Amino acid sequence: MHGMTSADPELADHRILADTLTAERPLHALVNALHGISAAPVAVIDLRGGVLVSVPARTEWPAEELVAASPPTGDVVADCVLRPVELEGEPVAVLCARGQDVPPALFSFAATLAGIELSRRHAVLSGRRELLGQILEDVIAGQSSEQETARRLGEHGLDAGKAHEVVIGSVACPPRRLRSYPWNLHTLLSQQHDPHLRAIVDDRVVLVVPEGAGLFVARLCHDHLSSLGSDARVGVSKARVGVRGLRLGYFEARNALAEGYGVHVHRIQDLATALLIAGIEAGLPLRDLAAEALAPLLEYDQKHGTALVDTLRRYLAEDGAPAATATALFVHRNTLRNRLRLIEELTGRDIDSPSSRTHFWLATTCWELGSTADLSSLLDGRGPQ
Structure with a gap:
């Protein structure tokens, strides 16, 4: 019978953490397991300062101070050790543990597992967004019947019979970064649809939001895009009903987008201007x-x-x-x-x-x-x- 080695407990702890990825709520299970092994309070905090998971739940975290230290340098910050959680090579959150009781190798392994889980969830949502992007491209080009398009949009949770606004955002950055950026880690963790329909069309972010929410969402969109580049711009359409309304809303938002950096809302357009746009924009309604x-x-x-x-x-x-x-x-x-x-x-x-x-x-x-x-x-x- 072989004797117990010091590596055996460490290997067992690594297995405990790895097994959490098969749980119903993997990230919660991971943080809970890490807390159980070390007895230290543990949390995952997104880069906007939102506490995604915390064990114990009532633990207070100096989120702004911890996020300000991202990406972590290995130093102790506010009596916490930190590790970056990355999604496709981009830091999106921080794994935090109070004190220094968590073995460094195990802590780094936990951060890697957290990134794997976020990547898995992000892949699912990205697939949904790709399908939605195809639908929106059909809407813009007017290639499908209104009834069929309304049905397909309904599968993504959008009722074409209600008024919606279109928000379009643009920034000069590699398309991969625009497509991979998660925007809302809470959406990833809840395993539900985006709070608003979002897709990438012609390397621009396109969001379809309920009437009255356009300007608020546009400002949030601009904040997100500004983290990817300094020339972020966002356009907002009028509220419109139906598939044709979405199509016109897309062009209105594009027109507002062309007004420059920042957030711009569609203004009544002169038809002579529309004619000039039609010369370069196929399918302008x-x-x-x-x-x-x-x-x-x-x-x-x-x-x-x-x-x-x-x-x-x-x-x-x-x-x-x-x-x-x-x-x-x-x-x-x-x-x-x-x-x-x-x-x-x-x-x-x-x-x-x-x-x-x-x-x-x-x-x-x-x-x-x-x-x-x-x-x-x-x-x-x-x-x-």
Whole structure:
């Protein structure tokens, strides 16, 4: 019978820690086992100062001071020893133990196991985000039916029948870092979906959030991206309903993103600007943008049975000539004058300014073209079929 060696207890302790990865809550089991072996209070703290796991649970930790020492140098900080917990080579948390009773080799092994568990959970969420990214790309390109896309989005927890805002973030960093950054370790540990739908599209972070949450989430997104690069920028769309609303929201957020560094919210877009974007942005929903530009007139026509949109279209077709327009519409010139004044009041635009003429011509033309409205059909001068 072989005698017991000093390495045997150490090997047994390593096995105890390794076995925790098969537990229902591996990270909690790991910290609990390390505490059981050493009797020292143990915790995992993310780099934002959030205590992810602590045993005993009521232990107070100087989280900010401990995180400030990350990545740990091996020195004792606030009577705690530290080890970095890494995810794909990037420190994302700190393993802490109070006192110096944990064997260094065992402590380092525990930090490695913690990183393995976070990597496993992150891989699961990354797979979900890849699938969501494919769905969002289909939404942007308009390649799937609204019903089918709504069903696929529903599988990811998004009800397309409710209003949502789109948030897009961009930063100059290697795509691998953008895709691997976990953002929310609590999400990893809870083994649930992201609190908001998040995917990577064209090397940009795209989030779909409930109405009213866009600006708050955008600021959090900017904070996260700023840790990856100094040129972080985030754009936020208006709140919109449905699959088409998400599509338009994506382009609104992209437009806001182009305003520069920091966080920017979509502003009402001039259709001439949209046309320039359409020249380089495939799939820009010009008809949806036209509907937004004409919304005050469309709503008024629907409510009062008027024909303001038709009046505007004919006025532009007659090159702004009141007499010719009135004749074409079979109305008195005073009636036409009242309609034009109402159009200006509802839209807030001077109908005879050159920029407004361009804006309104694009809006009415794209509206007539319907779902076929794109840059080529607009320039070809094709009317409604």
